[in-house]
Amino acid sequence: MAGGSTGASDRAGGGFVLKPWELHGEGREFEKLGGELTKAVAALERDLAALGTPWGTDAPGSGFAAVYGPAHGELVGGLRGLAGQVGKVGTGLHTMAERTTDTDTSAAGGFGAAVEGGTGVGPGPSAVSAVYSTTGATPGAAPAVPTDMSV
Template structure:
């Protein structure tokens, strides 16, 4: 996704963001989010299927009260985590699009082609959007 040299050499380091790789990683996070959400739903159904085996006596009632609060907090947190994983994927897509926009704008400002053979080709007409390949991995 990114490469760089942080060793302070006189030649300077390079840093390259490849939009198609950012999009690919974004799709991966979206898939992980979906899978995680399904696992949370399965867990929730499994816990519900257990019913309330702790009984109605005083110790059982005390356990039930604590368990229900803990279970609700756990499941709510896990659902929130699934959503946040999806937001990471969306953020990576946004980063890819902004990288293309920034490189295109910079190239247009210098009157040249973006990347000089790199991944981004500037738009032929002002205001036109560039096309970024979705995935170039082997």
Template structure:
């Protein structure tokens, strides 16, 4: 998570989640996922371009049998990892939205406005219609 997402020293019990930072981190994971997926595609093309250089003799055939199984497992695992990185990004977006919704609901219940980049909840404030926690301040 981005620097500054949690605050407080030892034993003070404070924890702060900033939805806009979670969205930013979610976008980072989605970018890493896309870049990793492209790298896996490039690797797959490069390995395919090599063809079958091991030959058809007994040692070459033995190597080919082991290589083909490992090759499929490796590429499948790498593609799966790229997908899981993207899912982490989606999960961070979901967490940010749920955090913002919970903060908005809690602030409205206490007659204030949610904390956000604009400042803290003002004691005794009257909720303003349509006031919501910013979804993303980093873009």
């Protein structure tokens, strides 16, 4: 999310900033959008059901019904699934924010320092932004630690 609403990118250094409070805000927005989409899908289903079967039972109407029935089910099912996934993005952003805060708090405690403006215990509004490097990093791999710390 470099350069996005979660903070500025440090393009020269290859890092980015995560602000947990902004991740929570974006999470709430995705949850809200998922809820609105769920309501819109329900309204669409009601409106289509209210139409009944106006195409009739003659040859053209039967042909239309044969195509419309499965397509209608797939469309509504896909829209329901999409609404659920949009809401899950919000949940994921909340989880990311909480884990970022927990990691920062734990790291600060490991160095014997309190989190800026707070006690260094638990997530909360006093948490600082996390800065992560993206240069030369392999996901899941431990970074190389120099043995000569005078560098």
